[in-house]
Amino acid sequence: MKLAENERIDDLQCDGLKIIQDKSLYTFTSDSVVLANFVKTKKSDFCVEVGSGSGVISILLSAKSKFQKCLCFEIQEQMFNLLNKNISLNNLNEKLVAINDDIANFDKYIKSGEIDVVFSNPPYMKEDISRNQNQVRDIARHSSYLPIQTLCSVAGKMLKVGGKFYVVYTSERSAELIANLLSNNLQPKKMFFTENGKGRVVLVVIEAVKGGKSGVTVLPQLTTNDKDGKYLEILQTKYVK
Numbered sequence: 001m002k003l004a005e006n007e008r009i010d011d012l013q014c015d016g017l018k019i020i021q022d023k024s025l026y027t028f029t030s031d032s033v034v035l036a037n038f039v040k041t042k043k044s045d046f047c048v049e050v051g052s053g054s055g056v057i058s059i060l061l062s063a064k065s066k067f068q069k070c071l072c073f074e075i076q077e078q079m080f081n082l083l084n085k086n087i088s089l090n091n092l093n094e095k096l097v098a099i100n101d102d103i104a105n106f107d108k109y110i111k112s113g114e115i116d117v118v119f120s121n122p123p124y125m126k127e128d129i130s131r132n133q134n135q136v137r138d139i140a141r142h143s144s145y146l147p148i149q150t151l152c153s154v155a156g157k158m159l160k161v162g163g164k165f166y167v168v169y170t171s172e173r174s175a176e177l178i179a180n181l182l183s184n185n186l187q188p189k190k191m192f193f194t195e196n197g198k199g200r201v202v203l204v205v206i207e208a209v210k211g212g213k214s215g216v217t218v219l220p221q222l223t224t225n226d227k228d229g230k231y232l233e234i235l236q237t238k239y240v241k
Helices: 030-038 056-064 077-089 103-108 135-141 148-158 171-183
Strands: 007-011 018-022 046-050 069-073 096-099 115-120 159-170 186-195 201-210
Touching: 018 077, 030 056, 030 159, 030 201, 046 056, 046 148, 056 069, 056 077, 056 096, 077 096, 103 148, 115 148, 148 159, 148 171, 148 186, 159 171, 171 186, 171 201
Parallel strands: 046 069, 046 115, 069 096, 115 159
Antiparallel strands: 007 018, 159 201, 186 201
């Protein structure tokens, strides 16, 4: 496959999977790898990813946790084109379907209550965080482009009763995330936090069940980086391979 300027192919170190990334756009971080390991699906599941970017989470899940089909929504055309290239690169055209549209228009593609699993690594920076001149990166980072209220509302509509929603978000907005989950009949059932190696909790990762009973299991905290900011080996051993 011919690469465009600024593109590179990275080895995902999982089942021979690879990913094309464009360093001028937005490259994935450990958030995506951690979420991909946390999501659990069955072979018969019909899934949706909201904000797929280059497709790294869905591509990893195709090997780590089998599913029948996944619709990958990506609103940005440049990232959508990259997503399609990555689907073809990994011969996943029969399992992954890229959709270049706003997730609010999901009912053009599926019925409400049809989906088994929804997962997302949404943007979570607030408006007061400095903007980036690169619009692709800006949209991928700032929550105004995909408010958590909208994400939880859409997930609640798409899922079957008993269906699962997996999401990773900034830990400082945990209360806001949980409030929006509950207001859309999405009951948190499992959750854990990640820490950056310098004693600061950074992310919260949650599994919520539509129509689930109350009661949540808080899993052990995960440290993703050493004190110098380098990714720990656990991301290579447990969270990738």
